[in-house]
Amino acid sequence: MRALLEIVRPTLVCQQSLITRPQVFRHGITRAQLDRLLREGVWESVDRSLYGPSGVAHTWHRRLMAAVLCAPSGAMASHRSSAHLHAVGGLDDPPVEISIPRGTRFRREGVVVHESRDLALATPAVVDGIPTTDLRRLAVDLGAVVSRARHRHTIREIRHGHGITSDQLLATYLAHRRRGRNGCGALRDWLDRYYDVAGVSESGLELLALDAILDAGLPAPVRQYWVETPSGRYRLDMAYVARLVCIEIDGRQHEDAEISAADERRTDALRALGWTVLRVRSSHFASDMHRVLRELDRIWRQPA
Numbered sequence: 455m456r457a458l459l460e461i462v463r464p465t466l467v468c469q470q471s472l473i474t475r476p477q478v479f480r481h482g483i484t485r486a487q488l489d490r491l492l493r494e495g496v497w498e499s500v501d502r503s504l505y506g507p508s509g510v511a512h513t514w515h516r517r518l519m520a521a522v523l524c525a526p527s528g529a530m531a532s533h534r535s536s537a538h539l540h541a542v543g544g545l546d547d548p549p550v551e552i553s554i555p556r557g558t559r560f561r562r563e564g565v566v567v568h569e570s571r572d573l574a575l576a577t578p579a580v581v582d583g584i585p586t587t588d589l590r591r592l593a594v595d596l597g598a599v600v601s602r603a604r605h606r607h608t609i610r611e612i613r614h615g616h617g618i619t620s621d622q623l624l625a626t627y628l629a630h631r632r633r634g635r636n637g638c639g640a641l642r643d644w645l646d647r648y649y650d651v652a653g654v655s656e657s658g659l660e661l662l663a664l665d666a667i668l669d670a671g672l673p674a675p676v677r678q679y680w681v682e683t684p685s686g687r688y689r690l691d692m693a694y695v696a697r698l699v700c701i702e703i704d705g706r707q708h709e710d711a712e713i714s715a716a717d718e719r720r721t722d723a724l725r726a727l728g729w730t731v732l733r734v735r736s737s738h739f740a741s742d743m744h745r746v747l748r749e750l751d752r753i754w755r756q757p758a
Contacts (some may be wrong), residue, residue: 458483458491460642468583471510475503501562518550519584521565527727530578531586533595534567539581540589542615543596543608552561553587553595568595575629576628590626591617597640605640610661620648659703659736660691663743665703667692670747672754675701683723697732699730699753706736 458567461481465473473717478488488505498508501524510516518539522529531539534548549566556571576591587595589612612618627641647668660677668674675692679700692701707713721731732749734742 457552458487459496466507469523469581470513470516471505472500472504472519472523474523475505478505480630482593507751509536514550515582515584517564518552521552521560522585524562525552525555525560525567528558528573529554529560529585530573530576531581532570532591533566533599536586536592537596537608539584539586540579540592540616540656541609542589542592543600543604545600551599572630572635579597579700589618590622591630593618593623594630594635594637594641595627596637598636602640606644606665609641609644614661620645622677659739660707663692663701663703663734663740663746666743666747667750670751672750681724681727683727685719686724688720688724694753697730698728699732699750700724701732701734704733704735711725 458469460474461483462478465477465481475488479485487574488497492499492505495508497505500506500512501520504524506516513522516611518531518535522531528551529747530536531551532553533551534543534545535551537543538545538548550564551566551568552560553568553570553573553576556569556575558569560567577588578585579588580586588742593609593612595611596608600608609623613620613623623641624645627638627645629636631642663676664674673694675694677692678691679693679695681688681693681700690700691703693699702717704717717733722733734746
């Protein structure tokens with residue numbers, strides 16, 4: 455018996471302590487040996503033709519693995535389950551959610567199933583042993599099942615935490631777009647909102663500030679814009695170059711006396727060149743952002 459268990463141990467370790475009936479037989483275990491493992495309580499039946507060691511807790515990860523293993527070939531964790539596996543989106547208690555190829559069927563209580571005609575476009579990833587859709591496909595799928603605000607938040611995490619570029623997201627949208635394709639509308643809205651905004655934000659606060667500016671109906675600023683002054687070359691967090699207006703996002707480090715003094719010298723140098731400098735402090739983000747938005751609105755109401 456111990457020899458049998460050692461044979462299948464690598465598969466169990468990789469699959470959340472689960473193994474399918476075909477996998478059992480591929481390892482050379484006979485039907486009689488399988489029956490004995492079940493009869494003696496060494497293993498238990500978890501689902502149809504799916505087994506695992508008796509007494510193992512049926513966690514969220516294990517339930518998701520079971521759904522993928524029991525579903526038709528090509529099935530993957532997707533949507534909110536994929537977001538949770540990739541640790542993006544802030545979904546604390548997602549459903550067990552999978553995608554299967556269109557034309558196949560799978561139903562289980564407590565499992566959300568999506569039938570997809572373009573699942574072949576997803577590049578499979580494996581997280582915790584579970585086959586799941588990749589981050590680029592997630593950018594499409596998640597837009598169909600969460601709010602636009604959460605979708606935008608997730609896209610920011612995908613871009614800045616995982617290095618997915620706007621060009622890659624655009625290519626993903628173009629590959630998946632079709633009339634009625636769930637999720638494409640949310641990704642299209644994000645691309646329309648951000649794709650032509652020049653530059654790359656340095657921090658999460660800058661992205662929050664950009665969101666606030668765009669939500670207010672104001673034009674998108676250029677980000678990370680360099681300015682030459684007689685006292686040095688400075689990189690501005692956000693800038694309306696034609697109007698000589700910049701927005702600086704100051705984190706906690708700017709409360710340091712030395713850095714604060716450098717900020718004052720930088721502001722004086724920019725103002726000498728005609729720039730209006732608006733600052734948003736992380737410690738007073740809400741109130742400072744409100745003031746900056748009012749000032750930007752006033753500036754944009756004036757003739758250029």
